[in-house]
Amino acid sequence: MAERRMSRVLIRETRNVRRMPHGRTVLTIVLTTFLSGCAVGPDFKTPEAPHATSFLPNHDKDLPRGDTVQGRKLLSGQSLPPEWWELFGSPALDRLVREGLAHNPDLLSAEASVRAAQANAMAQRGALFPVIDASFDGSRQRPPGFLSDGETGESTRISPYNVTTRQVSVSFVPDIWGGSRRLIEAADAETEVQIFQREGVYLTLASNIALAAIEEARLRGQIAATHRIIDLQLQFLRILRRQNEEGQIALPDVVVQESAVAQARLTLPPLQKQLAQQRNLLARLTGRTPADLEAAAFVLKSFRLPRSLPISLPGELVRQRPDVRTAEATLRGANAQIGAALAARLPQVTLSGNVGKTRSNMPDLSPGGAFWLLAGNVGQKVFDAGTLYFHQRAAEETTAKAISDYRSTVLTAFQNVADVLRALQSDAASVQAATAAEQTARRNIELIRRQVEQGQISVPTLIVAQEAYLQASLALIDARASNLADTVALFQALGGGWWNRKDS
Structure with a gap:
C-alpha cells in the first residue's frame, strides 16, 4: 500500500498540470519555480520498507515457531560479515x-x-554551464584585376593580402525549469543502478563459487560411497562364488549378485562426468581455463557448518539487497524523467554572444576591427502533434511500472x-533422519554379512539390503x-554484507 500511495504522489502534480489551461499552466510553473528554486516535476521519495518484524510466521501450527533452525542459533539483528564464506572454515x-x-x-x-555510468553522469553536468568556443580563421588571396593610380593613370596588379579573424563565442541555456537538473538526477540514478548491479554480480559470483565447491564435495562423496558399496558387493560376490563351488547355493544366486555389482558400477560414469564438469565450472568462475585450474579437491569434511547464523532485521533487508537497491535507483531515474519531460514542454531560453577581431593587410580594407554580439532567444513549441505531451505520459507510466517492479522485488x-x-x-x-537411516542400513548389512558367511540368508534379501545401504549413504551425503x-x-x-566491505 505504501508503494501505491507513493505512485499517486509522484504523478499527481504532473497530471494536475496537464489538466490546467495552457496559459495558467505556464504562469503557475513560472511563479513556483522562481519562488521556490525547485525543478519541475515530482521529487523522489524513498519507498517505505514493509512493516515486518519477522521473516516467518509464528501462528502456523504445522511449522516451527519463529526464525529458528534446529541445532543452530540465529543471531537476529546482527549484520553479516562481508567475507561470509570464511564462516565455512x-x-x-x-x-x-x-x-x-x-x-x-x-x-x-x-x-x-x-x-562508464559515472563518466556519463559527470558529462551530464556540463549542461549547467555555458559553452565557450574559440576559433581562428586565416586566409591569403589575390583577387583578379588591377588598381589604377588616379594621378599617373598607371595600373598595377592587386597584390596578395591576408585576412585573419579571431573570435570567442559563448552560448548558454539557463536551466530555468530544472530540466537539466532532472537529467543529472537520472544520470546519477543510473550510476546507482550500475553500482548495485555490480554488487549483485559480486554476491552472485561468491555464492556460485561456494555452491560449486559444495557440489563438487557432494559428487566426490557420492563417488566414494558408491565405491564403498561396490567393494562390499565384491566381498559378498566372493563369498557366494565360494559357496557355489562348494555346492551350497545355485549359480543363479551368484549371477544375481554379479548383476548388482554391474548396476552399481553403472552409476559411476555419470557421477564422474558431473564432477569433471563441476571442476570446469569452478575454472570459469575464477576466470581461468579448465586446464589452468589449480584448486584443491573439495570434500564435505573440508567445510564446517556455521553453528550460529547472523540474520538482518526484516526492515533492513530493503537497504541491503542489491536487487532491491537496483530497483529503487531505477525508480528514482524514472521519476526524474518526468520532470525532464515536463521541462521540455515549457518555454526555452537561449543566450549567446561572441567577440572577436578581424585584421587585413590590404590597403583598401580596414587594417583591423573589433566586433561583438549579444543575443537572446525564447522559444515555445506551439504545435508538435502531441510529441512532448506523450513523452511526459510515457515517463509517468514508466515510473508507475518502476514502482510496481520495486514492490515485486x-x-x-x-x-x-x-x-x-x-x-x-x-x-x-x-x-538427522538420513543419519539414522544410514546407521540402520549399515548395521543391517553387517548382520547380513555374518549370515551370508554362514549360508543362512537368501540372495534376494541380500540384494535389497545392499540397495538400501547405498541409497541411505547417498541420501546422507545429499542432506549434508x-x-x-x-x-x-x-x-x-x-x-x-557488502555494506560492511571497505571498498563498497
Whole structure:
C-alpha cells in the first residue's frame, strides 16, 4: 500500500498540470519555480520498507515457531560479515573466492559499467554551464584585376593580402525549469543502478563459487560411497562364488549378485562426468581455463557448518539487497524523467554572444576591427502533434511500472529469505533422519554379512539390503550438502554484507 500511495504522489502534480489551461499552466510553473528554486516535476521519495518484524510466521501450527533452525542459533539483528564464506572454515574455498573476485570477467565488466555510468553522469553536468568556443580563421588571396593610380593613370596588379579573424563565442541555456537538473538526477540514478548491479554480480559470483565447491564435495562423496558399496558387493560376490563351488547355493544366486555389482558400477560414469564438469565450472568462475585450474579437491569434511547464523532485521533487508537497491535507483531515474519531460514542454531560453577581431593587410580594407554580439532567444513549441505531451505520459507510466517492479522485488526478497529459513529447518531434520537411516542400513548389512558367511540368508534379501545401504549413504551425503548449500543461499538472500566491505 505504501508503494501505491507513493505512485499517486509522484504523478499527481504532473497530471494536475496537464489538466490546467495552457496559459495558467505556464504562469503557475513560472511563479513556483522562481519562488521556490525547485525543478519541475515530482521529487523522489524513498519507498517505505514493509512493516515486518519477522521473516516467518509464528501462528502456523504445522511449522516451527519463529526464525529458528534446529541445532543452530540465529543471531537476529546482527549484520553479516562481508567475507561470509570464511564462516565455512575452508581455506581452499577462501582462496578460490578471492581468485574469482580478482579475475572473473563478469565482475570486471560490471566494474567497467560503473565507471562508464559515472563518466556519463559527470558529462551530464556540463549542461549547467555555458559553452565557450574559440576559433581562428586565416586566409591569403589575390583577387583578379588591377588598381589604377588616379594621378599617373598607371595600373598595377592587386597584390596578395591576408585576412585573419579571431573570435570567442559563448552560448548558454539557463536551466530555468530544472530540466537539466532532472537529467543529472537520472544520470546519477543510473550510476546507482550500475553500482548495485555490480554488487549483485559480486554476491552472485561468491555464492556460485561456494555452491560449486559444495557440489563438487557432494559428487566426490557420492563417488566414494558408491565405491564403498561396490567393494562390499565384491566381498559378498566372493563369498557366494565360494559357496557355489562348494555346492551350497545355485549359480543363479551368484549371477544375481554379479548383476548388482554391474548396476552399481553403472552409476559411476555419470557421477564422474558431473564432477569433471563441476571442476570446469569452478575454472570459469575464477576466470581461468579448465586446464589452468589449480584448486584443491573439495570434500564435505573440508567445510564446517556455521553453528550460529547472523540474520538482518526484516526492515533492513530493503537497504541491503542489491536487487532491491537496483530497483529503487531505477525508480528514482524514472521519476526524474518526468520532470525532464515536463521541462521540455515549457518555454526555452537561449543566450549567446561572441567577440572577436578581424585584421587585413590590404590597403583598401580596414587594417583591423573589433566586433561583438549579444543575443537572446525564447522559444515555445506551439504545435508538435502531441510529441512532448506523450513523452511526459510515457515517463509517468514508466515510473508507475518502476514502482510496481520495486514492490515485486521487495516481496521476492522477503520470500527468498523465508524460503531459505524453511529449507534450513527442513535440512536439520533431513540430516538427522538420513543419519539414522544410514546407521540402520549399515548395521543391517553387517548382520547380513555374518549370515551370508554362514549360508543362512537368501540372495534376494541380500540384494535389497545392499540397495538400501547405498541409497541411505547417498541420501546422507545429499542432506549434508544441502544444509551447506542452503546456508550459502541464506547469506545470499540477506544481501551478502557488502555494506560492511571497505571498498563498497
